[in-house]
Amino acid sequence: MKRWVYGFMVLALVAGLVAALPFPAEAKDFNFKISHIRPADTAIDLDVKWLDAELQKASNGRIKLSIFPAGQLGDYTVVQERVGVGAVDMAVQPMGAASDKRMLVSSFPYLADSWASARKIYVTGSPLMKEVGVLLEKQNIKLVAVWPVYFGGVALKKMPAAPMDPNVAQNVKVRVPPIKSYQVMAEAFGYQATPLPFSETFTAVQTGIVDGAIGAGAEGYYANFRDVIKYYLPINTHFEQWYLVMNLDLWKSLPKADQEVMTKVTQAWEKRRWAAAEKDQAYNEKRLAEYGIKVLRPTINQIAAFTKKARSTVWPQIKGDVGAAYFDNLLKEMNIKQ
Numbered sequence: 001m002k003r004w005v006y007g008f009m010v011l012a013l014v015a016g017l018v019a020a021l022p023f024p025a026e027a028k029d030f031n032f033k034i035s036h037i038r039p040a041d042t043a044i045d046l047d048v049k050w051l052d053a054e055l056q057k058a059s060n061g062r063i064k065l066s067i068f069p070a071g072q073l074g075d076y077t078v079v080q081e082r083v084g085v086g087a088v089d090m091a092v093q094p095m096g097a098a099s100d101k102r103m104l105v106s107s108f109p110y111l112a113d114s115w116a117s118a119r120k121i122y123v124t125g126s127p128l129m130k131e132v133g134v135l136l137e138k139q140n141i142k143l144v145a146v147w148p149v150y151f152g153g154v155a156l157k158k159m160p161a162a163p164m165d166p167n168v169a170q171n172v173k174v175r176v177p178p179i180k181s182y183q184v185m186a187e188a189f190g191y192q193a194t195p196l197p198f199s200e201t202f203t204a205v206q207t208g209i210v211d212g213a214i215g216a217g218a219e220g221y222y223a224n225f226r227d228v229i230k231y232y233l234p235i236n237t238h239f240e241q242w243y244l245v246m247n248l249d250l251w252k253s254l255p256k257a258d259q260e261v262m263t264k265v266t267q268a269w270e271k272r273r274w275a276a277a278e279k280d281q282a283y284n285e286k287r288l289a290e291y292g293i294k295v296l297r298p299t300i301n302q303i304a305a306f307t308k309k310a311r312s313t314v315w316p317q318i319k320g321d322v323g324a325a326y327f328d329n330l331l332k333e334m335n336i337k338q
Helices: 003-017 043-058 076-085 101-107 115-121 127-137 180-188 198-207 218-225 248-253 256-290 300-321 324-334
Strands: 030-036 063-068 090-093 141-151 153-156 173-176 192-195 212-216 231-233 239-247
Touching (some): 043 063, 076 141, 101 300, 115 256, 127 141, 127 239, 141 218, 141 256, 173 180, 180 192, 180 212, 180 300, 212 218, 239 248
Parallel strands (some): 030 063, 030 090, 173 192
Antiparallel strands (some): 153 212
């Protein structure tokens, strides 16, 4: 199906989903405080503003959002805790695993290796997202919808020995997030891994402590590292998705009609993002190239080689952190082979 036809169908579906519903005259007004982690006027900020406008439209102006961008309400781990206790009503962000290590499963490398597989694995209602919803409910958090961000890649200032071969020693030291799965993956792909916080990565690359970074995608590398990197490898290291969440007690307190409005509008919001996310990633990869960074694009077979290496070498080393039997059962539900 041609892209314009698909886009038209998505927009038509969104329009139908957000149609206003009737409410009793005594219906309450709500103004929910919502946090996200990017600056104003970025893709997520514009999408949250769209969500606010559509909620107001669908509720006859009764449901509104007060938007706090750029982590104004705290680091995402802090906001996660605050949503759980009700100090923050809603958020769109990653979810940390400090309270439950099983949350790490959603960021395992190469669960998805293409946009087609990501649309099956990370969409609301999938086995994985149902499980994430269960885990979050134990933290008194309601999973409302998913906001797909991008596939990750490798940003470098030094050319590796064999950038598209995961079975070769690359002779390059890279920063990885201080999360075991990233370290094991980088080493499996032939890199020397150095765990560092994101905030220290620019200086580490600039001063030569490391030669590049793993853990983000084109958007993040363009925004933060375009002046210190020369190469970008979009090899789909991981799929980044953020969660639209709400305090569970607050959700339960909403009248059923308002829950229905929230569900219809947020699902339209998610579908709208899925229709735009792949194009958004391509746009940011193009920006890197236009800035002078060489984007080395893998073939389908090369992505398959990275996927095979990650699933056969990395997964066995990290699945014990979430429970081997738990992970294997979840793989069966998702119909994914190790």
